[in-house]
Amino acid sequence: MINLLIADDEKEVGTFLSRLFTLKGYHVQVVNSGQQFYELDFHNHHFHVAMIDLKLPDCDGLSLLRHLKTLQPRCKALIMTGYSTIKTAVEAMKLGASDYMEKPFDDISVLEAQVENLLNHCTAQHQQVVHKLAHDSGLIMGERTSMSALLETAYKVAQKSVNVLIEGETGTGKEVLSRFIHLASPRSHEPFIALNCGAISESLLESELFGHEKGAFTGATQQRKGFFEIAGNGTLFLDEIADASPAIQVKLLRVLETREFMRVGSSQILHTNARLVAASNENLQQAVMKGKFREDLYYRLNVVKLDIPALRHRKADIPLLIEHLTERNGQANRTFSDCAIEKLQRYDWPGNIRELSNVITRTLTLTDSEQTIIAEDIVLPNNHVLQPNIETKAVQTIINDPLTEWRKRLVEDFQQKKEMDLTDLLSEIKKLESIVSKEIVLQALQQTYGNRNEAAKRLHISMRKLRYILNEKNHS
Incomplete structure (x- = not known):
């Protein structure tokens, strides 16, 4: 017989659920407080499913969930919650809850189906489904418990129509995880649209998101649908959301609050x-504290937050990642020696999986397709010091010598010549500043594999400033 545990302080709810599931042939135990829950003999009474309300008069449901999972880890837990506590319900799922249900119960048949799904849930089969979805989306679960727990939480959350915030360093695979969520959701047959907010200007971003009418601005020769409209019932992934301008943030907030928008014009x-x-790739909560990001938008986005670990924290997964990347490059038969793998595991990978992918691709391309790859075949990024392409002798002087020495020589020249055209000198300094700025930006772009957003962050300049410097180069 199926044993069902119900923990809810509302006696009417407990009585109703008890009668509902008793008629289905279950044995139902109801408790109305945390004290009654803790007094249960979990050692001699095994429960298949526990329905736990998050808000009890003498304790919170998360404490009950921890207690249950400690004594009966295989018992499936269904969290019952009001809308205002959905975020806490998601935290409960991270602690081991299998699902959650919003109160009041608008459709009892949905609740019945949830309980039946938990009872029919086969752990081995479930793991196969998660692994297949991860493979299809390009994710590697690896050996670390934290990564498996992350995907398990993402899989559970995917079934719900809630907003998700993914945080992690550049190159950790945030877009890949978003594809996993899309594939694991009921929306998997609908469009998946991805957009990098930091890669395009504010005016273009607004048009990309919401669309525009013909004649709305110069160059708008025809009506265009935006990504919110194109996504329809699917998933819209917005990468680098912190780079969205204040005006765009306001418009995004309105869409999330009302589900309504208007095309430009x-x-x-x-x-x-x-x-x-x-x-x-930056902490949005800190961005809110610094006044860079709207607090109300942050809370709208942060219904569920998933943190992807950096590659340096999951180096044990590098062999699996190598296998996946060689297969993706169409060279599944290639092998890496133990020394080669050890060399890759010793490196800290500041560019994370994206950087590893570039190294593996370059190594596979430059080595004989018949040979085993050894440590000497692998050239890591930190083995290369990217030298700027110096255009003038004056610039070479500035870079090679301390600025104070360069200034000292200028003063000495003035003392010897007794005169100097200061306007011409300042003009030359401005040209030198422009040239050096361009070269440093190009170095940053090389080191970040062309990722302009990451290059701007490393240089502590805005994307607008970076584009301005690159445009200067085009006109020099």
Whole structure:
């Protein structure tokens, strides 16, 4: 017989659920407080499913969940929650809850189906499903418990229509994880649209997100649908959300609050049912504290937050990642020696999986397709000091010598010549500044494999400033 445990302080709810599931042939135990829950004899009474309310008068549901999972880890837990505590319900899922249900119960048949799904849940089969979805999306679960727990939480969350915030360093695979969420969700047959907010200007980003009408601005020769409209019932992934301008943040907040938007140049209200998954390589909560990101938008996005570990924290997964990357490059038959793998594991990978992918691709390309790859075949990024392409002798002087020495020589020249055209000198200094700025930006772009957003962050300049410097180069 199926043993069902119900923990809810509302006696009417407990009585109703007891009668509902008793008629289905279950044995039901109801408790109305945390004290009654702790007094249960979990050692002699095994429960298959526990339905736990998050808000009890004498304790919170998370404490009960921890107690249950300690004594009966195989018992499936269904969290019952009000809408205002959905975020806490997601935390419960991270602690081992299998699912959650919003109260009040609008459709009892949905609740019945959830309980039946938990009872029919086969752990081995479930793991196969998660692994297949991870493979299809390009994710490697690896050997670290933290990564497996992350994907398990992402899989559970994917079933719900809630916004997700993914945080992690550049190159950790935030877009790949968002694809996993899309494939694991009921929206998997709908469009998946990805957009990098830091890669395009504010005016273009608004048009990309919401679309525009013909004649809305110069160059708008025809009506264009935005990504919210194109995504429809699918998933919209917004990468580097922290780079969205304040004006765009306001518009995003309105969409999340009302599910409504307007094309640029139009007064017609359109509706969207797209699920939003946002990502950032910087801590959004800190960005809020610094005044760089809207607090109300942050809380709208942060219904569920998933943190992807950096590659340096999961080096044990590097052999599996190598296998996946060689297969993706169409060279599944290639092998790496133990020394080669050890060399890759000793490196800290500041560019994470994206950097590893570039190294593996370059190594496979430059070595004989018949040979085993050894440590000497692998050239790590930190073995290369990227030298700037110096255009003038004056610039070479500035870079090779301390600036104080360069200034000292200028003063000595003035003392010897007794005169100097200061306007011409300042003009030359401005040219030198422009040249050096361009070379440093190019170095940063080389080191970040062309990722402009990451290059700007390393140089502590805005994307607008970076584009300005590169445009100067085009006109010099």
